[in-house]
Amino acid sequence: MAYEGDEILEEVTRKEYEFGWITDIESDKAPPGLSEEIIRFISAKKNEPLWMLEWRLDAYRQWTEMKEPNWAHVDYQKPDYQSISYYSAPKQKKQLDSLDEVDPELRRTMDRLGISTEEQKRLSGVAVDFVMDSVSVATSFKEKLGELGIIFCSMSEAIQSHPELVKKYLGSVVPKNDNFFAALNSAVFTDGSFCYIPKGVRCPMELSTYFRINEAGTGQFERTLVVADKGSYCSYLEGCTAPQRDENQLHAAVVELIALDDAEIKYSTVQNWYPGDENGKGGVFNFVTKRGLCEKNAKISWTQVETGSAITWKYPSCILKGDNSVGEFYSVAVTNNRQQADTGTKMIHIGKNTHSTIISKGISAGKSQNSYRGLVQINKTAQNARNFSQCDSLLMTDRCGAHTFPYIEIKNSTAKVEHEATTSKIGEDQIFYCLQRGLDEEKAISLIVNGYAKEVLNKLPMEFAVEAQKLLAISLEGSVG
Amino acid sequence: MLKIKNLHASVEGNEILRGLNLEVKPGEVHAIMGPNGSGKSTLASVLAGNEDYEVTEGAVDFEGKDLLDLGTEDRAREGLFLAFQYPVEIPGVSNINFLRAALNEIRKYHGEEPYSASEFLKRVKEKSALVELDGKLANRSVNEGFSGGEKKRNEIFQMAMLEPKLAILDETDSGLDIDALKVVAQGVNAMRSPNRSFVVITHYQRLLDYIVPDVVHVLYKGRIVKSGPKELALELEAKGYDWIKEEVTA
Numbered sequence: 067m068a069y070e071g072d073e074i075l076e077e078v079t080r081k082e083y084e085f086g087w088i089t090d091i092e093s094d095k096a097p098p099g100l101s102e103e104i105i106r107f108i109s110a111k112k113n114e115p116l117w118m119l120e121w122r123l124d125a126y127r128q129w130t131e132m133k134e135p136n137w138a139h140v141d142y143q144k145p146d147y148q149s150i151s152y153y154s155a156p157k158q159k160k161q162l163d164s165l166d167e168v169d170p171e172l173r174r175t176m177d178r179l180g181i182s183t184e185e186q187k188r189l190s191g192v193a194v195d196f197v198m199d200s201v202s203v204a205t206s207f208k209e210k211l212g213e214l215g216i217i218f219c220s221m222s223e224a225i226q227s228h229p230e231l232v233k234k235y236l237g238s239v240v241p242k243n244d245n246f247f248a249a250l251n252s253a254v255f256t257d258g259s260f261c262y263i264p265k266g267v268r269c270p271m272e273l274s275t276y277f278r279i280n281e282a283g284t285g286q287f288e289r290t291l292v293v294a295d296k297g298s299y300c301s302y303l304e305g306c307t308a309p310q311r312d313e314n315q316l317h318a319a320v321v322e323l324i325a326l327d328d329a330e331i332k333y334s335t336v337q338n339w340y341p342g343d344e345n346g347k348g349g350v351f352n353f354v355t356k357r358g359l360c361e362k363n364a365k366i367s368w369t370q371v372e373t374g375s376a377i378t379w380k381y382p383s384c385i386l387k388g389d390n391s392v393g394e395f396y397s398v399a400v401t402n403n404r405q406q407a408d409t410g411t412k413m414i415h416i417g418k419n420t421h422s423t424i425i426s427k428g429i430s431a432g433k434s435q436n437s438y439r440g441l442v443q444i445n446k447t448a449q450n451a452r453n454f455s456q457c458d459s460l461l462m463t464d465r466c467g468a469h470t471f472p473y474i475e476i477k478n479s480t481a482k483v484e485h486e487a488t489t490s491k492i493g494e495d496q497i498f499y500c501l502q503r504g505l506d507e508e509k510a511i512s513l514i515v516n517g518y519a520k521e522v523l524n525k526l527p528m529e530f531a532v533e534a535q536k537l538l539a540i541s542l543e544g545s546v547g
Numbered sequence: 548m549l550k551i552k553n554l555h556a557s558v559e560g561n562e563i564l565r566g567l568n569l570e571v572k573p574g575e576v577h578a579i580m581g582p583n584g585s586g587k588s589t590l591a592s593v594l595a596g597n598e599d600y601e602v603t604e605g606a607v608d609f610e611g612k613d614l615l616d617l618g619t620e621d622r623a624r625e626g627l628f629l630a631f632q633y634p635v636e637i638p639g640v641s642n643i644n645f646l647r648a649a650l651n652e653i654r655k656y657h658g659e660e661p662y663s664a665s666e667f668l669k670r671v672k673e674k675s676a677l678v679e680l681d682g683k684l685a686n687r688s689v690n691e692g693f694s695g696g697e698k699k700r701n702e703i704f705q706m707a708m709l710e711p712k713l714a715i716l717d718e719t720d721s722g723l724d725i726d727a728l729k730v731v732a733q734g735v736n737a738m739r740s741p742n743r744s745f746v747v748i749t750h751y752q753r754l755l756d757y758i759v760p761d762v763v764h765v766l767y768k769g770r771i772v773k774s775g776p777k778e779l780a781l782e783l784e785a786k787g788y789d790w791i792k793e794e795v796t797a
Binding site for chain 1: 595596597598618619620622623624628629631634635637638639640644645646648649650652653656688705709
């Protein structure tokens with residue numbers, strides 16, 4: 067947020083609301099509730115152009131007509147959308163003086179994930195030196211990206227500095243009225259990431275929100291837009307393996323990917339939001355809409371490791387519009403205690419010779435519920451389309467649930483669609499075998515579970531994969547029974 | 548090495564071991580034979596620490612330690628190895644990584660540094676040659692898609708890698724053809740030493756042609772009812788178990 071030197075504008079925008087609920091604005095936080103006024107306020111606060119405001123208002127109007135979906139296999143108390151505050155100024159995280167002030171539980175997990183001390187400080191908001199490594203690394207990365215013409219910035223920044231790109235692509239894959247949560251996000255999103263890879267450029271490094279987390283932080287209603295122009299490539303990492311606490315219970319993000327002709331986007335996520343306690347108290351509701359569009363010969367690959375959140379509702383999808391385009395979805399979803407996950411993908415085949423692959427590995431422990439929900443849709447135009455789906459479930463206890471909801475719609479007789487599904491319980495004989503070789507139970511479970519999820523973990527960028535493996539083990543600690 | 552006194556164990560309320568006594572000295576090879584259901588595999592499971600079995604009475608001393616007091620993994624770390632009758636498959640976990648994790652865990656327990664990658668691989672090469680294990684098997688997932696014979700050879704390979712003090716071979720010969728049997732026996736014989744003992748559980752005398760035991764025991768109804776030199780195995784082969792049963796009931 068470019069606030070410096072904007073005092074005059076700030077004055078002006080404040081004035082506009084003098085007669086409304088202005089008194090509350092002193093605290094830089096909107097009063098609870100959602101209305102056109104609030105959206106005008108958010109847009110003004112962010113100094114947005116008129117077209118953006120209108121876009122938001124349109125989304126809001128459509129949202130008011132929509133109903134919260136009920137079809138997912140999750141059970142929760144629906145949030146009261148009028149009691150949420152939709153804007154608070156991006157304020158500095160409370161700075162801590164040393165790691166000793168950080169929640170010891172959080173630190174223990176970070177230690178076990180092998181996160182370095184410097185990194186731990188950054189993640190938990192401990193004041194760090196200016197010469198700290200990652201800051202300078204981030205700066206030099208930015209320079210390098212700039213040389214290649216790659217734009218990688220916050221969404222707010224992109225709206226200001228690259229309005230033509232944002233205008234063209236925002237909402238082009240996930241329309242404003244796509245679903246209840248996407249509409250809500252469209253109306254009130256406060257920030258997120260924007261990325262554009264120019265024609266023929268191969269982005270030489272993993273793009274990660276990590277490098278701009280200091281600038282923007284993560285928001286409750288995040289909006290991400292990645293555009294890979296013709297013949298370009300990029301790999302994008304979202305999230306982080308470190309445990310993330312957030313006071314906001316509701317998260318409704320939208321991610322749109324656009325891969326133009328011959329382009330490739332690899333999008334990897336590790337989601338480790340607070341899952342709530344053993345009894346299901348607290349925890350984040352994660353309602354995410356993620357979708358990618360493939361033009362001719364393009365490829366989009368989603369890889370996700372989901373271990374956090376009390377409720378996960380998420381279906382990263384691919385629209386295979388161009389001929390010969392390829393969509394992939396690799397997922398590991400772990401649920402423990404009282405967590406509920408309903409996740410999967412949609413592969414929409416439109417172009418000829420389009421291929422999609424779905425590998426989903428669910429792991430349920432405790433009293434959790436883990437559902438795979440996937441749609442493979444082969445349209446009339448999709449001559450010679452191919453899909454392979456494999457959905458496996460691993461149960462750690464007798465009290466958890468694993469469910470598979472595969473939907474297949476085929477309108478072209480040349481299609482070839484394969485679906486495999488297995489459900490197994492973690493073997494006591496496997497654990498005993500490991501113990502007999504000298505491994506303790508925790509290591510044994512970690513080995514078995516990581517072996518089970520290997521096909522997916524292998525798709526993650528190297529440094530992420532190692533942490534993700536440890537994360538799986540930690541999420542499932544003491545969960546066999 | 549191993550001293551078992553009056554061991555009683557049951558599974559789901561059925562008593563299987565009923566006062567078993569056995570002493571194995573360092574360097575010795577003991578064969579345990581007996582009819583089906585006599586408790587041979589139960590003995591192996593109980594010694595290894597399988598929680599499906601409940602020890603109701605008795606004591607087991609292993610190298611001066613109370614074995615029954617140790618958890619399964621600590622028994623392994625103290626040097627007890629069980630070659631499983633039915634080795635389990637662990638999909639997605641490479642044999643090599645599995646062994647490396649196990650070996651380093653055992654080393655850690657004894658306060659030793661983990662092996663470096665090159666030390667470890669050297670050892671793998673050496674030991675896999677011992678049981679003529681194809682290098683490819685070492686890199687495949689633990690036992691996944693292995694033939695019966697490959698699984699058994701893999702058990703012996705693991706034993707060679709972990710160098711236990713006491714190895715219990717639970718019907719390692721079952722399902723092996725004669726060539727594979729020779730290879731397995733060869734691996735075991737190469738590992739015989741004055742400080743290492745073996746308990747070989749088998750149905751058939753055949754294995755004992757290749758792994759020559761110091762003592763042969765007959766297990767019947769949960770107790771060792773007869774012990775003797777290796778010739779006892781030949782006698783059992785020729786006469787079956789009925790005469791033993793008669794002796795016991797007489």
